[in-house]
Amino acid sequence: MSSSDEALKIPAAKRNVRAERLREFWHYFSENNGAVAGLGIIVLLVLLAVFADVVAPHSPIHQYRGHFLVPPVWMEGGSWDFILGTDAVGRDMLSRLIHGARYSLYVGTVVITIAFSAGITLGLIAGFFRGTVETLIARTMDIILAFPAILLALVLVTILGPSLTNAMIAVAVVVLPHFVRLTRASVVSESTRDYVTSARVAGARLPRLMFVTVLPNCMAPLIVQATLSFSNAILGRGRRRVPGPGAPTPPRRSGAPCCRTPASSSPAPGGW
């Protein structure tokens, strides 16, 4: 459906149209087996995360001192007590994974929400306002892109103080330029199209043009980027395993990210 139609809709009919659309969406959605399977997995993960305390067989932080590095159950020496085995200090892997899901989903959602909304807003502004504003935004994004993620993360956490929230803000800043640039590129390309001109002629004001007329047509690449960045944020891309003096890890106090495997818990994206 094209947005030029939507711009002409009468507000009174809006509610009905929404419900209708939702039904239509679900109809098409449920026809796609892949999409339904995906939804199922997400629901399952969310449930696991929410009910981690009940579902997990062990505490994620309790160290079973007699059981270091127990292999998973299907390997020789494994047992049903520790289905996926234990880590080097005797913590149950399965329980750590289940509890980790909570943290992962939280981090992913928060980071993407921040980066997505801020990125779209900045991108729209850059695409619609020309001149100094656009230059300012574009060049700032260039600077963020040029800075290695590790330095940005280190500095932001140094300034803001080490905490999970600040680490998430740092990650959001690092992925921000992608959303800004994608939005701006789509806006630039879309605003040459006829429907935008007609909306303009019809007297649509700028905010409406930005968010109602143009934005929905820019969403496709942004949604793809958001899904991909979600895994980026969770993975904490850029976790380094450099030996010797020179392995930088963003400063971080324990406690908050207690429940992830120790090898992959520092949030500093951008490296590959």
Add this chain to the structure above:
Amino acid sequence: MLRFLITKFAQMIPTFFGITVLSFAFIRLLPGDPATLLAGERGVTPERHAELMALLGFDKPIWQQYLLYVADVLQGDLGNSLVTRQPVLEEFFTLFPATLELSICAMIFATVLGLPAGIIAAVKRGSWFDHTLMGSALTGYSMPIFWWALILIILFSTPPLSWTPVSGRIDILYFFDQPTGFMLIDSLLSGEKGAFWSALSHLVLPTIVLGTIPLAVIARQTRSAMLEVLSEDYVRTARAKGLAPSRVIGLHALRNALIPVITVIGLLVGTLLGGAILTETIFAWPGIGKWMVDSISRRDYPSVQGGLLLIAGIVMIVNITVELLYGLINPRIRYRR
């Protein structure tokens, strides 16, 4: 067009200025300094520490240090590394060709595979090809680089297969001058037998590893952009008019789908040219990513500042190229200032 280029390059000047301020401030904001890191576990007494900092020229007031730095930069002098004592510019440009060579290969790999894959997936939406492709793209994107690289090395580089070398840019026994810094070119120039193949085989795994994420991004973005465009009226019109499907896809749809794809390619190239720390570390690839991170962790102020300035310049040039391409693909988008 020329005016466009001139204004774009003029805009780079204040950006560079911003980078000098930020890089200068950021690296100094981090606790710890070059003198402390030099001493390591041993530690230094406060007196010796002050002496060392004076020796390195960091005893002057901070604004004075900054002005001196900017004055040097304006004369094209990025200073010397505190660790190796080599000019930063020279170090950067001995390492940068390796990064460039690998980035180009990775992007070619990602684009050549990702673009057609995305188009086919969009055209055959809902087919098993589409599902498989999108599934593997997501898997590829979520792959922890380190693990992925190590798996490939263990599978293909060690006995019994031993198809590709484990790491490095060329077999260690080859020893020739490297005028360009691009191993593929230098190995040809050297005239050594087998050198080019050796260099090429060393590129295979790093290219795949570094290209995996771009490949996933490009494939997915292409597919989504194509789907969008294929449902547009003008494409339907073109089809209805009886134009051959390949022509519809190639000429009408692709052209308009390319804008977001080119944007992500530009973003990816910019990111890759800033250095790929993990891939470089794993494959012992002497590029600038690892160099930057080492410089940061050693608080090698001049290297960090100089490196950031140069990387920013490269990122901006990539951006300008991308904007030029927008106009080329869709002439209705005017060059904007």
Add this chain to the structure above:
Amino acid sequence: MKRTLSMTALGLIMAASVTAAAEAKTLVFCSEGSPEGFNPSLYTAGTTFDASSRQVFNKLVEFTTGTTNIEPALAETWDVTDDGLEYTFHLRKGVKWQTTENFTPSRDFNADDVVFSFARQWDKNHPYHGVSGGAYEYFNGMSMPDLIKDIVKVDDYTVKFVLNRPEAPMIANLAMDFASILSAEYADKMMEAGTPEKVDLEPVGTGPFQLVAYQKDAVIRYKAHPAYWRGKADIDNLIFAITPDASVRYQKLKAGECHVMPYPNPADIEAMKADPDINLLQQEGLNVGYLAYNALKPPFDNPAVRKALNLAINKQAIIDGVFQGAGKIAKNPIPPTIWSYNEATVDDAYNPDTAKALLEEAGVTNLKTAIWAMPVQRPYNPNARRMAELIQADWAAIGVEAEIVSYEWGEYLERSKSKDRDGAVLLGWTGDNGDPDNFLAVLLGCDGVGGSNRAQWCYKPFEDLIQKAKVVSDNDKRAELYKQAQTVFKEQAPWATIAHSVVFKPIRKEVKNFKIDPFGGHVFYGVDIEE
């Protein structure tokens, strides 16, 4: 940075054709990183020493490869006056300098070279003092500037060091990497040519290998020094293939792309043991990993509290979980391979009940503190975070709540020095010269408070003992004093001594006579390859 020293001549020897490579014996070492430079006196990193002092240079005295014993090198003999203030070295004759592309020596090694090498670091007015940054951190760290009163050339083959005070570890200090001997003639030539920094980048030494070419982050090439005074090395070419990642180094070793690799991943050790192509050498490291309390901060100023916390730590669990068996419980602050190690020390046996009782006795309840875990792998601690987690759980069992703190390495070193630091810090030490003074005085002496003494512990009886041991020249007496110092240390418990790690060195089975260097270095003179 790419530097090509003598491309054409050596290129022919080393290059390309497999037949040529098979005839000349080439040993490839997968080193872990790029050297900072090629003058060992300017730097402190082991990687730099591996690339410079341990292959290219000699010292007046050296450690016998694989041990901490001193043997004569460029100095054949030496005398010490009874007051311990004058050291006279009689130098070896007929020692040849290496010939490189831009330097052909006109004379053998002599006293001028010794005076130059030390005067450069010691004399602030020396023309070379400020070259290449002029920070001689090891020379300073070993208190040489205060210690040395004068360096005198007596004749062409005799040099005298005059000291301000007696210093028992002096000879051991001179065997360290910073004391490498550089060519004075080469230095003069480069100064004349206006390129003094070349001395530090394109080294000329008397050692077994000479630098051919270096490409930053990629490869370092050496060839055997044909006129080496101990006899030419068994291998003709030595190549360092710089490979930063430990797992990849192992894969390279398996694939035959290198012969020797340093610092294996603890997780790979089992597979290496099983691999028929690989010999896994192992040796107890000259190191100690410890947890240092802050002795200036109550309640940790009370030895009983520190002792109680020590008793609560299950060190065996740490050895199993963190070192995966590749370590040994530490009871003294010095490793057992160092002379004067006090065998009689009784370790704090793991006993949470006694620990609890001790804490109550000291009137400490609801203790909240922090454990600092460094972010990097060090020889004495393969995984500090994991170690901290174990200690955290142990302490929780006696009611002590500890938060784990970690900073990026540079920040960690800086912040952990602070006198009002909260919590106990995990750190460690690898010996420089095999002398107990190098552990006890550096890490626990009063001078180190606010610096290398992370426990901020200055205790008069201990300080008196180590200061006395520093000036006594009789070795048995020194050993006795150090043993007493270790007893005092154990009573006062400024640290929890955790472990001495075992060092593993995987080499391919065709490599012969490789010896593990207790100081963590890699020495390739004497190593051979059997096809």
